[in-house]
Amino acid sequence: MSASPPLLDVRDLAVAFDTDGGTVRAVNGVSYALREGETLGIVGESGSGKSVHVLAMLGLVPRPPGRITGGQVVFGGRDLLALPERSLRRVRGAEIGMVFQDPMSSLNPAMTVGAQIAEPLRLHRGLGAREAKARARDLLDLVRIPEAGRRLDLYPHEFSGGQRQRVMIAIGLACRPKLLIADEATTALDVTVQAEIVALVQELKREIGMAIIWITHDLGVVAGIADTVQVMYAGRIVERGPVDAVFSDPRNAYTLGLLRSLPDLSRGRAGRQRLRQIEGSPPDMRFPPPGDPFAPRNPYATPRCRTEAPPLAQVAGSVPGHLAAAWYDLPALLAEGAGR
Amino acid sequence: MRPVKPEPLLSVRNLGKHYPLRHWWGGKASVFRAVEGVSFDIAPGETLGLVGESGSGKSTIGRAVTMLNPPTAGTVTFEGTDLSRLPARDMRRMRRRIQVIFQDPYAALNPRMSAGAYVAEPFRLHRPEMGNAERRDAVAALFQRVGLDPLFAGRYPHQFSGGQRQRLCIARAIALKPSFIVADEPIAALDVSIQAQVVNLLQDLQEELGLSYLFISHDLRMVRYLCHRVAVLRRGRIVELADSDTLYEDPRHPYTRELLGAVPVPDPAAERARLRATREAPAVAIPEAGALEEIAPGHWVAQPVHA
Numbered sequence: 090m091s092a093s094p095p096l097l098d099v100r101d102l103a104v105a106f107d108t109d110g111g112t113v114r115a116v117n118g119v120s121y122a123l124r125e126g127e128t129l130g131i132v133g134e135s136g137s138g139k140s141v142h143v144l145a146m147l148g149l150v151p152r153p154p155g156r157i158t159g160g161q162v163v164f165g166g167r168d169l170l171a172l173p174e175r176s177l178r179r180v181r182g183a184e185i186g187m188v189f190q191d192p193m194s195s196l197n198p199a200m201t202v203g204a205q206i207a208e209p210l211r212l213h214r215g216l217g218a219r220e221a222k223a224r225a226r227d228l229l230d231l232v233r234i235p236e237a238g239r240r241l242d243l244y245p246h247e248f249s250g251g252q253r254q255r256v257m258i259a260i261g262l263a264c265r266p267k268l269l270i271a272d273e274a275t276t277a278l279d280v281t282v283q284a285e286i287v288a289l290v291q292e293l294k295r296e297i298g299m300a301i302i303w304i305t306h307d308l309g310v311v312a313g314i315a316d317t318v319q320v321m322y323a324g325r326i327v328e329r330g331p332v333d334a335v336f337s338d339p340r341n342a343y344t345l346g347l348l349r350s351l352p353d354l355s356r357g358r359a360g361r362q363r364l365r366q367i368e369g370s371p372p373d374m375r376f377p378p379p380g381d382p383f384a385p386r387n388p389y390a391t392p393r394c395r396t397e398a399p400p401l402a403q404v405a406g407s408v409p410g411h412l413a414a415a416w417y418d419l420p421a422l423l424a425e426g427a428g429r
Numbered sequence: 430m431r432p433v434k435p436e437p438l439l440s441v442r443n444l445g446k447h448y449p450l451r452h453w454w455g456g457k458a459s460v461f462r463a464v465e466g467v468s469f470d471i472a473p474g475e476t477l478g479l480v481g482e483s484g485s486g487k488s489t490i491g492r493a494v495t496m497l498n499p500p501t502a503g504t505v506t507f508e509g510t511d512l513s514r515l516p517a518r519d520m521r522r523m524r525r526r527i528q529v530i531f532q533d534p535y536a537a538l539n540p541r542m543s544a545g546a547y548v549a550e551p552f553r554l555h556r557p558e559m560g561n562a563e564r565r566d567a568v569a570a571l572f573q574r575v576g577l578d579p580l581f582a583g584r585y586p587h588q589f590s591g592g593q594r595q596r597l598c599i600a601r602a603i604a605l606k607p608s609f610i611v612a613d614e615p616i617a618a619l620d621v622s623i624q625a626q627v628v629n630l631l632q633d634l635q636e637e638l639g640l641s642y643l644f645i646s647h648d649l650r651m652v653r654y655l656c657h658r659v660a661v662l663r664r665g666r667i668v669e670l671a672d673s674d675t676l677y678e679d680p681r682h683p684y685t686r687e688l689l690g691a692v693p694v695p696d697p698a699a700e701r702a703r704l705r706a707t708r709e710a711p712a713v714a715i716p717e718a719g720a721l722e723e724i725a726p727g728h729w730v731a732q733p734v735h736a
Contacts, residue, residue: 279647283691288708312696354650364629370592
């Protein structure tokens with residue numbers, strides 16, 4: 090890959106929450122880099138740290154109970170974790186745009202949509218009211234909301250769920266950020282609306298060229314839009330690499346389990362097999378199991394998995410940049426027919 | 430309307446749920462038709478899937494056929510009895526045979542009731558003659574049946590994971606040996622790695638107990654996997670109804686096509702090709718749904734209504 094420094098460089102990020110029941114180590118040493126214009130899909134279930142690590146790097150984890158216990162997040166030559174809140178506020182919204190799951194609770198119900206899109210422009214770009222409103226109209230156009238000029242003066246409840254998410258994307262893109270972070274941005278939407286939003290984001294990416302971090306639990310969405318996919322479990326990255334390599338040749342048993350547990354849309358009822366489920370539940374992060382946190386649910390686990398956490402390392406026999414955390418050799422085990 | 434081979438367990442005809450709308454300053458009253466003219470059968474041991482966008486009336490139908498929110502029109506015949514005309518007392522007895530599983534197991538559970546007491550409650554209400562020991566044994570057997578350790582009976586809902594809570598709800602639902610369960614988005618709130626567990630459990634219980642399901646879901650992959658037949662809903666009406674292989678392989682209604690065409694495929698090359706194809710495909714106008722016509726045996730498609 091190129092020699093230029095990455096757009097975002099996350100190094101050994103760790104986040105903990107202090108609760109009555111003990112300390113939850115929600116993120117445990119997460120490191121990765123994102124190139125300019127790259128789309129990274131992050132997959133994981135609740136408690137995997139996929140959302141929390143992003144909130145932490147934007148300074149959005151409430152303290153207390155949250156604590157950043159280590160690491161650096163280098164963006165545009167600065168460590169975001171070392172910035173004072175005032176400077177961080179200039180990064181959020183201006184250089185990094187954000188879109189969250191529920192547009193209704195992210196939008197202000199008492200403020201017109203136009204004013205909400207204009208807000209980051211006035212705040213970060215110092216535009217006057219008239220200029221900001223004109224830009225807001227352009228942005229509503231950009232996210233394909235018809236009759237943008239008229240609808241600027243409407244309130245969020247006058248928009249449908251999909252349109253509200255389009256408004257959120259317009260706000261996220263208002264200042265032409267270099268990075269757009271979408272956290273389960275289409276999870277609450279109908280599948281047809283999700284398809285529209287995914288298509289929209291892809292078009293905008295072609296027009297604007299920003300990098301994207303797309304956090305989701307839907308492997309299908311990631312397959313279509315991501316260059317790189319990163320699978321997280323129990324606060325760690327367990328596998329990461331070019332999307333084609335990871336989907337066709339998974340090396341971590343959790344990745345394999347996720348891919349195999351999905352029913353095949355093209356397979357008829359005749360001759361279908363029982364769904365291959367992952368046994369057990371995600372770990373209680375107050376008391377994570379020793380070693381590889383997935384070991385108790387992993388049919389391929391070796392004794393070493395139960396005592397020592399495997400490092401995330403380049404996979405032998407796959408493309409450069411395909412990394413996995415596993416003590417076992419998954420392709421060899423699958424060839425032997427082990428673990429079902 | 431629909432000729433069926435075995436006697437259906439549940440037979441819904443022209444189901445409607447209308448809400449009167451009246452403007453607050455007293456304008457002319459109108460009616461919002463949340464569900465209109467919906468008919469289907471469910472055979473013993475069969476799973477019927479109900480899919481469609483949010484607001485299409487899926488959950489309304491689920492609540493109407495169980496009389497939790499009774500319909501305003503049509504009939505719901507269950508095991509030969511029209512539920513919509515049943516007196517409340519008889520309906521209470523009928524509830525042993527019909528159960529519901531909801532999306533959010535945490536909201537369905539009582540936070541101050543232990544898991545064991547929660548699963549035992551149907552026995553207390555409907556089988557008061559049961560002794561304590563007998564009830565304890567029955568609850569332990571149910572725990573085991575849904576894959577929970579009976580030793581967890583003394584725990585409270587917050588001590589369980591999401592998947593375990595849904596197992597508790599399922600244990601309670603099967604306690605009185607029902608013949609029919611409405612499962613309203615039962616896996617939507619669960620982690621991906623847990624969804625397959627719950628679907629497998631539902632399927633095992635169906636085989637073991639001969640249950641019929643009305644499976645309401647927006648997960649089109651899981652619906653194809655689990656359901657024998659599928660009804661597609663749009664704006665309160667069925668637009669297409671067929672056995673699941675036919676519906677997924679040969680969808681006829683433009684809305685069914687749009688819905689199925691929007692499902693992402695977890696295979697990068699195939700999914701990129703699908704996105705490209707969708708980008709280039711022209712948008713198809715979807716007509717309002719009229720009466721269903723049987724275009725092939727068991728394959729019903731709504732005919733367009735031209736205004």
